[in-house]
Amino acid sequence: MKCYIVDAFAERLFEGNPAAVCVLDEWISAELMQNIAIENNLSETAFVVKQDNEYKLRWFTPGGEIDLCGHATLASAFVITAYYEPFMDIVQFQTMSGMLVVEKQENLFEMTFPSQTPAPCPLTEEMVDALDIKPVEAYLGRDLMLVLEDEKAVQNATPDFLKL
Structure with missing residues (x-):
């Protein structure tokens, strides 16, 4: 090979x-x-x-x-x-x-990537705990995507990467 x-x-x-x-x-x-x-x-x-x-x-x-x-x-x-x-x-x-x-x-x-539309999913205590901030929304597809309030919230986030 x-x-x-x-x-x-x-x-x-x-x-x-x-x-x-x-x-x-x-x-x-x-x-x-x-x-x-x-x-x-x-x-x-x-x-x-x-x-x-x-x-x-x-x-x-x-x-x-x-x-x-x-x-x-x-x-x-x-x-x-x-x-x-x-x-x-x-x-x-x-x-x-x-x-x-x-x-x-x-x-x-x-x-061109295949389209994989994520579905809304409920926020969990584990998500909030891992991000140390409450997301506005959550979506699950191939990956979990968490939406924060604005760009500043993303920049100031201090996630616990081991928990993620």
Whole structure:
């Protein structure tokens, strides 16, 4: 297997958001992918397998598999177009979040994220305790989003990150 480290959102080396991209001929076990992600110790390690005219893509953090990662998807498209299919301008990835399409435009890559509308959820004592301020609203989708009164409230917040 070949593994690349790509800095997404960067103009120079050692900037941006790094992701590992592992290009496989066929799938390896989820346990082995997890161990590789732990060893890489980056926010995400992407695993890519070509099947027909598209690529299958999975993402692992050191803590487990996740359903979507933008910067590791862009990094995977870069690796494919730079080292495997240099004439390809559109890379299609089949993922846990559905089909993701990355378009190469000269030296830039563009991707449209799937829409995941969060639903309102009730505020809990744990949320208020973790933020040390009472949010105005709460929403739950892939992530929990808490809305504060205004920008100043956000700037002055002193959350307890261990509780979060």
